[in-house]
Amino acid sequence: MHTRVHVARQAAATAAAATAAAAAAATAAASASVGVRASGHSNARPEPRTAASGPGWDEIFISPARASQTSSAEDALIAGHSVVLLQLASRKECSSLRREASSFAADERKQMSESKHALDANHPHAHPEVIRRPATVVLGPEGRRLCDQLLLRGLRKCEELLPAVVPALLGDSAAGSESCFDNPRLTFTGESLVGRRV
Secondary structure (H helix, E strand, C coil): CHHHHHHHHHHHHHHHHHHHHHHHHHHHHHHHHHHHHHHHCCCCCCCCCCCCEECCEEEEECCHHHHCCCCCHHHHHHHCCEEEEECCCCHHHHHHHHHHHHHHHHHHHHHHHCCCCCCCCCCCCCCCCCCCCCHHHHCCHHHHHHHHHHHHHHHHHHHHHCCCHHHHHHCCCCCCCCCCCCCCCEEECCCCCEEECC
């Protein structure tokens, strides 16, 4: 009789120990699961990206801290944290525009040197280092036509490489347009950047 009771007690103790072990294992598994889920929703910032580039274009960060945290060049451009340098013009086209602009600047400086402010060193127009004028004023008909072609080329290239950018920044203002200069829905800032007329 005593032997049976002893065996029964041992069996009960073994069962209790097994139950406790199972409970401990379940608790550990639950903790591990919670840990995995918590780490899956970590607030750690993604690795900052570098400026993007490709054949004929390079992204340039103008706000590196913010641009590097965006997911793409498109997002950074739309947010105004970067710009894109596009290779659009040939050497011949650049030389042509440079000649016209240099000729205009030389004429402007000549007129300024003959003005009443020529000897006034403090006057802002006496000896300007840079002549800033709209392209439509600086360039003749051929130069304006070439400049317009380059602007259109830039828009089309941007639509091809970064398709979300033009619609986000200009809407449909440039859609199907055959000119930037003569498009009444576009305007230009003082830095010759194309913008949408609101």
